[in-house]
Amino acid sequence: MYNIEEKSGINGNRLVVNIPEGAVDTTALRVIQSDIPKFLIPFSTRTIDGVVEISYQLGALNPIRYFGGVTPPEEYIKLWLSVVEPLLECEDWFLNPFCFVFDTDKLYYDNASANVRYLYIPSVVPVSDDASLKAMIGALAQQKTTTDSVLETTVLRAAMTFNSGNFVKTLKSYKGNAAPPRPPVPAAPPVQQSPQAPQPVQFRAPEAPPAPPPVAAQPVQVQKPAVAASDDIIIKTPQKTPAAKTPKASKTPKPPKTPKAPKPQKEPSKGFSLFKSKKPAPEQAPLPPVPQKQEYAPQPNNAYAAQTPELTQVQYGGDKTVIDFRGQQSGARLRLDSYDKTLPPNIQLPEAIGEEFQIGRFDVQIGQKQSDFEFGANTKAVSRRHAVLKRTPDGYTVRDLNSAAGTYINGQRAASGSECLLSVSSRISFGNAGADYILEM
Numbered sequence: 080m081y082n083i084e085e086k087s088g089i090n091g092n093r094l095v096v097n098i099p100e101g102a103v104d105t106t107a108l109r110v111i112q113s114d115i116p117k118f119l120i121p122f123s124t125r126t127i128d129g130v131v132e133i134s135y136q137l138g139a140l141n142p143i144r145y146f147g148g149v150t151p152p153e154e155y156i157k158l159w160l161s162v163v164e165p166l167l168e169c170e171d172w173f174l175n176p177f178c179f180v181f182d183t184d185k186l187y188y189d190n191a192s193a194n195v196r197y198l199y200i201p202s203v204v205p206v207s208d209d210a211s212l213k214a215m216i217g218a219l220a221q222q223k224t225t226t227d228s229v230l231e232t233t234v235l236r237a238a239m240t241f242n243s244g245n246f247v248k249t250l251k252s253y254k255g256n257a258a259p260p261r262p263p264v265p266a267a268p269p270v271q272q273s274p275q276a277p278q279p280v281q282f283r284a285p286e287a288p289p290a291p292p293p294v295a296a297q298p299v300q301v302q303k304p305a306v307a308a309s310d311d312i313i314i315k316t317p318q319k320t321p322a323a324k325t326p327k328a329s330k331t332p333k334p335p336k337t338p339k340a341p342k343p344q345k346e347p348s349k350g351f352s353l354f355k356s357k358k359p360a361p362e363q364a365p366l367p368p369v370p371q372k373q374e375y376a377p378q379p380n381n382a383y384a385a386q387t388p389e390l391t392q393v394q395y396g397g398d399k400t401v402i403d404f405r406g407q408q409s410g411a412r413l414r415l416d417s418y419d420k421t422l423p424p425n426i427q428l429p430e431a432i433g434e435e436f437q438i439g440r441f442d443v444q445i446g447q448k449q450s451d452f453e454f455g456a457n458t459k460a461v462s463r464r465h466a467v468l469k470r471t472p473d474g475y476t477v478r479d480l481n482s483a484a485g486t487y488i489n490g491q492r493a494a495s496g497s498e499c500l501l502s503v504s505s506r507i508s509f510g511n512a513g514a515d516y517i518l519e520m
Contacts, residue, residue: 094135108201118165140187155225161195177205413516460484460510484510
């Protein structure tokens with residue numbers, strides 16, 4: 080493996096590699112200088128005292144580790160294809176796939192063309208191997224996330240047994256959770272009717288009119304002769320004579336009534352009531368106010384009392400991890416300072432300078448440990464890869480890994496991807512659902 084130096088100048092940052100002139104692959108160098116592929120970093124060469132100096136101009140390229148966050152499935156598949164397809168197409172330029180530098184720190188992303196660009200060293204001696212390729216693919220699979228959890232799980236499983244050809248087929252054949260389109264229903268053929276023979280016209284005979292109903296015979300009435308006027312009999316009824324009315328006697332006037340004595344007036348009541356009670360109703364005490372539920376927000380750092388935790392064992396997946404120790408602990412640790420007592424009470428931190436310690440959440444679908452310390456699978460607001468703590472000569476630093484709920488330091492949300500220096504008694508909150516810890520040395 081050749082030494083790769085990073086230099087900066089007027090034209091920006093660049094990478095420099097020195098190769099002996101006899102170890103240069105002249106065929107590959109001549110081809111890519113005339114027509115450089117879109118998946119390689121542009122470079123220039125010069126020979127000094129039998130040594131070929133290759134200078135790679137980075138320009139506006141950014142390391143792929145900074146291209147993070149949750150991406151849609153289409154962008155996620157396009158990113159992975161730009162990583163793996165160059166390994167299958169490089170032979171068209173007479174390139175050796177094991178002369179690519181398989182390192183996430185030396186893999187860059189071009190925002191203008193939305194492509195991944197490799198660092199290629201034109202040497203007759205390979206600079207990488209299959210193990211470094213699989214290690215790079217596994218690291219990228221853990222860093223990159225997408226909104227489609229099924230797609231992300233498929234990529235993680237394919238990265239464990241990586242094969243470039245099968246990996247590309249898996250990505251291109253992935254259809255997502257949408258149902259396949261239904262084939263169009265063919266139209267029914269028109270029904271052909273056979274011509275029918277003309278039928279003869281039939282004439283109906285006119286119907287006879289209905290017979291009239293029979294008329295019932297009426298009896299003959301015989302009129303009697305009228306009686307002569309002289310023979311009429313006159314009956315006289317006696318008339319009643321009206322009786323004479325006698326005048327009524329006049330009534331005598333009644334004596335006037337004597338006025339009654341006025342009743343004594345009652346005192347007006349203090350209030351109107353339909354039902355009278357002898358005793359006044361007792362006054363009721365006012366009800367206490369109903370406490371309102373407050374939303375959780377990470378609290379700033381405050382004074383705290385030292386606690387002596389007990390031995391605790393937490394079951395995550397199929398492995399049993401002892402997290403806490405009895406009594407006082409030596410070294411740095413994160414002590415729980417939250418209302419949620421189901422979380423681990425202590426997290427032991429590494430003491431070696433430069434060592435990184437990743438914190439995340441156990442994923443049941445992956446089924447294996449991905450971080451140095453993992454919360455339970457049902458822990459709220461903690462991402463699968465949430466944050467990284469690092470020991471430096473000045474103390475511990477924390478860096479958020481594009482988590483969904485964020486990382487808070489003393490109540491302030493830390494910028495994603497930037498390292499923040501912690502001090503003793505700093506309060507670190509992983510998300511906003513109670514995973515709050517205090518740094519102790």
